[in-house]
Amino acid sequence: DAKTTQPPSMDCAEGRAANLPCNHSTISGNEYVYWYRQIHSQGPQYIIHGLKNNETNEMASLIITEDRKSSTLILPHATLRDTAVYYCIVRVGNSGGYQKVTFGTGTKLQVIP
Amino acid sequence: GAVVSQHPSRVICKSGTSVKIECRSLDFQATTMFWYRQFPKQSLMLMATSNEGSKATYEQGVEKDKFLINHASLTLSTLTVTSAHPEDSSFYICSARTSGNIQYFGAGTRLSVL
DSSP states (O other): OOOOBOOSEEEEETTSOEEEEEEOTTOOTTEEEEEEEEOTTSOOEEEEEESSSOEEOSSOEEEEOTTSSEEEEEESSOOGGGOEEEEEEEEEOSSSSOOOOOOOOOEEEEEEO | OOOEEEEOSEEEEOTTOOEEEEEEESSSOOSEEEEEEEOTTSOOEEEEEEETTSOOEEOTTOOTTTEEEEEEETTEEEEEEOSOOGGGOEEEEEEEEOTTSOEEEOOOEEEEEO
16 A cells, blocks of 8 residues: 655644645555544544545545645534544555555644634 | 444453453444554554454464454454453454445444553
8 A cells, every 4th residue: 555644733723624635656546545533532533535536525525636646635614523633544445355444643633722 | 424333442351361342333244344453642553354254364463362353244343352461451443344445443442451
């Protein structure tokens, strides 16, 4: 699986958009970008994933650059409950074979009142 | 999203005893489940991959005789920490993979070995 690089920490004001970057310059053509978050002392929560097109769901938007070497997770209106460690993970997305999610150190997002 | 239930959420045991943790996928079938361990202020570390009906695949450095994994059905995997010692105290988290290749995680089990 491709390696990802994320800033160790970020702050965001409550109500503002939180933009979390991720670099994955060695991504392969069949690898997807997945985002998870872990709120303190809980299991990770799936947020969103994408291959090359931008994606949006009820939680967030995922913007992937045209060359796919980086992406940005956008929380449009951050709340205090969004304070968590956010993990960007790249891996093959097809359901066949042995696929596992391995976690890096992520970005600790602190939403400030 | 899909729901993964993990039980118990917290367990305290004496050194030398064994502890079983259950992981269930409530609304989907999972041929593959995963077990992670997380120490304070660290990221999740994959311990093993649990495959329904076959032996688990352990990551390097994880003792298979100490961390017994059983995946007897498409909705249940169990992790048994045998002869637990204080250094096994950690946050254990399971996940289950859907047919769409998304992993959903349980809430975790905090194990404290006295």
